[in-house]
Amino acid sequence: MEITPGSRLGTFEVFLPVRSVEREPQQHRDDGFPGRLFIVEGIDGSGKSTQLSLLHKWLESKGYGVVFSEWNSSPLVKDTTKFGKKKKMLTAATFSLIHATDFADRTEKSILPLLKAGAVVLCDRYIYTAFARDVARGMDREWVRELYGFAVKPTVAFYFRVPLETAIGRLMDGRDELKYYEAGMDLGLSDDPEESFRLFQGLILKEYEKMISEFSLTVIDATLPIEVQQAQVRQIAKTHLEKAVNVRVQR
Amino acid sequence: MRQTYGKLLPGMRISDLTGKLIVIEGTDGVGRSTQINLLKPWLEELGHAVLDTGMARSTLAGEGLKRAKEGNNLGRVTQSLFYATDFIDRLENEIVPALRSGFIVLTDRYIYSLMARAFVRGMDSKWIRSIYSVALKPDATFYLRLSIDQLIPRVVFSRGFDYWESGMDVYPGRDMYDSFCNYQTALMAEFDRLSEEYKFEVIAASADAEQVFEHLKAGIFRALESDSRKEYISARSTKTLSISDLTANEKTASMAQPANAAKFESVLRSIMAHSTDGNGRIAHQQK
Numbered sequence: 001m002e003i004t005p006g007s008r009l010g011t012f013e014v015f016l017p018v019r020s021v022e023r024e025p026q027q028h029r030d031d032g033f034p035g036r037l038f039i040v041e042g043i044d045g046s047g048k049s050t051q052l053s054l055l056h057k058w059l060e061s062k063g064y065g066v067v068f069s070e071w072n073s074s075p076l077v078k079d080t081t082k083f084g085k086k087k088k089m090l091t092a093a094t095f096s097l098i099h100a101t102d103f104a105d106r107t108e109k110s111i112l113p114l115l116k117a118g119a120v121v122l123c124d125r126y127i128y129t130a131f132a133r134d135v136a137r138g139m140d141r142e143w144v145r146e147l148y149g150f151a152v153k154p155t156v157a158f159y160f161r162v163p164l165e166t167a168i169g170r171l172m173d174g175r176d177e178l179k180y181y182e183a184g185m186d187l188g189l190s191d192d193p194e195e196s197f198r199l200f201q202g203l204i205l206k207e208y209e210k211m212i213s214e215f216s217l218t219v220i221d222a223t224l225p226i227e228v229q230q231a232q233v234r235q236i237a238k239t240h241l242e243k244a245v246n247v248r249v250q251r
Numbered sequence: 252m253r254q255t256y257g258k259l260l261p262g263m264r265i266s267d268l269t270g271k272l273i274v275i276e277g278t279d280g281v282g283r284s285t286q287i288n289l290l291k292p293w294l295e296e297l298g299h300a301v302l303d304t305g306m307a308r309s310t311l312a313g314e315g316l317k318r319a320k321e322g323n324n325l326g327r328v329t330q331s332l333f334y335a336t337d338f339i340d341r342l343e344n345e346i347v348p349a350l351r352s353g354f355i356v357l358t359d360r361y362i363y364s365l366m367a368r369a370f371v372r373g374m375d376s377k378w379i380r381s382i383y384s385v386a387l388k389p390d391a392t393f394y395l396r397l398s399i400d401q402l403i404p405r406v407v408f409s410r411g412f413d414y415w416e417s418g419m420d421v422y423p424g425r426d427m428y429d430s431f432c433n434y435q436t437a438l439m440a441e442f443d444r445l446s447e448e449y450k451f452e453v454i455a456a457s458a459d460a461e462q463v464f465e466h467l468k469a470g471i472f473r474a475l476e477s478d479s480r481k482e483y484i485s486a487r488s489t490k491t492l493s494i495s496d497l498t499a500n501e502k503t504a505s506m507a508q509p510a511n512a513a514k515f516e517s518v519l520r521s522i523m524a525h526s527t528d529g530n531g532r533i534a535h536q537q538k
Contacts (some may be wrong), residue, residue: 042489060490074326074329076318076322076325076329077315077319077329077333079318080311080312080315080316080336083311083314083315084311089310089340089344090311091260091261091262091339091340091343092260092262093260093339093343093385093423094262094311094312094339094340094343096338097335097336097339098311098312098336100332101329101332101333101335101336102330104326104328104329105325105329105332107328109327112320118475122317137261138261138262139260139261143258143381143382143384143385145379146378146381146382147381147382149375149378149381150328150378
């Protein structure tokens with residue numbers, strides 16, 4: 001039976017046809033939104049968070065409406081992730097899915113609506129983090145990419161490229177003990193957390209390198225002085241903001 | 252040989268999954284949990300080890316999903332993925348190990364419910380199918396089907412309108428009754444489509460519980476007949492009577508005389524006494 005709006009089925013009003021509901025998710029292009037989405041990627045110790053926070057300060061000082069969204073921070077999902085990590089019960093598949101769930105909540109509740117509202121959205125880690133980590137954990141490359149099919153395409157995806165040893169050197173200085181999943185202990189690469197971390201980050205780095213051309217990541221040489229990197233980042237961000245004059249807000 | 256719907260999760264061996272995966276599907280309120288509560292003791296009596304599992308019952312995501320639904324603040328994509336997380340956790344940690352140990356796994360809803368719910372919420376079909384391409388193909392899927400006018404009194408008069416069962420997230424701002432009818436009709440249309448695609452065995456759930464039970468028993472017998480372990484079990488059986496013989500005997504008996512009525516009544520009564528809400532929540536608490 002064909003169900004259409006306005007027709008009656010028994011005693012209730014039919015108001016929405018089943019099949020005409022807009023199909024989501026489709027790969028969102030940011031072009032249609034007044035807002036701008038800048039994201040940073042890179043292995044641990046690449047300095048990406050430092051660079052993003054400097055960009056944040058600069059954008060604010062210029063009067064833009066800036067919103068920051070961090071990987072793994074959905075209030076609806078993060079407790080489950082924390083629980084799974086604490087109990088060491090996450091497999092490659094559930095690790096992947098729970099992070100996708102977290103990202104979905106942030107996309108639906110903040111990233112997408114904020115871009116529509118004209119904000120500059122800054123994300124510390126984005127879908128490329130999932131692609132790199134999940135594939136390093138053994139997930140199918142295509143499956144993970146399909147999983148994140150609902151994500152908004154960033155205006156600019158900055159990739160902070162750094163040699164493995166430089167990043168590890170930066171991290172190991174006065175750092176707390178590595179956590180189980182952080183060190184990639186679940187991969188069974190090594191019983192030694194530090195060695196495991198090194199091998200795991202190496203796998204992730206390899207995945208990032210492959211993604212540079214696949215997703216047209218904007219590469220920043222993360223061995224350069226912080227100020228030089230930041231100048232490059234601002235220069236690139238600026239070109240995209242010029243087009244988006246309507247995002248300026250009065251303070 | 253057991254198969255998935257296309258992709259294999261890392262580390263998952265499926266060549267030695269000798270158990271049977273039996274799926275009970277259907278919209279809310281068709282009596283799935285009642286039937287599972289009847290089937291489990293029946294199968295155990297026949298000598299089969301049974302694992303029953305169902306939606307939103309995973310150790311990893313069950314609680315988190317419940318909390319997320321309390322706020323009525325759960326988006327459509329997030330919801331689809333939260334359920335997928337729950338499903339994969341149960342697939343990897345309950346279903347597959349149980350099948351490897353030769354259990355019969357009775358599952359209250361499977362990927363089809365998750366697909367139907369996502370489709371009704373406008374999710375992309377290719378996207379959902381890709382996620383669930385890692386699921387195992389079941390040995391049998393029984394679709395308990397009830398028309399919308401039969402569904403209303405069963406659900407609404409027994410436990411009232413539930414926000415999610417009424418699809419209030421799909422049709423916000425609408426009257427709960429209209430929303431319920433639209434949502435369940437939409438779900439059913441998706442189920443009917445999936446039923447053809449995946450060749451479900453459709454069982455009219457309008458019959459009384461006892462009749463539905465008989466249909467399910469007959470269907471499960473058929474699924475067990477193709478049991479690849481039969482020869483193995485017979486060969487290893489030290490007694491003259493093997494499990495499969497017992498199964499066959501029971502089948503003859505149950506076909507000849509529609510069950511032991513008194514016993515059935517008592518089982519059914521004890522189940523009803525728990526007044527399940529149709530979402531397996533009682534079955535979960537009993538664990």
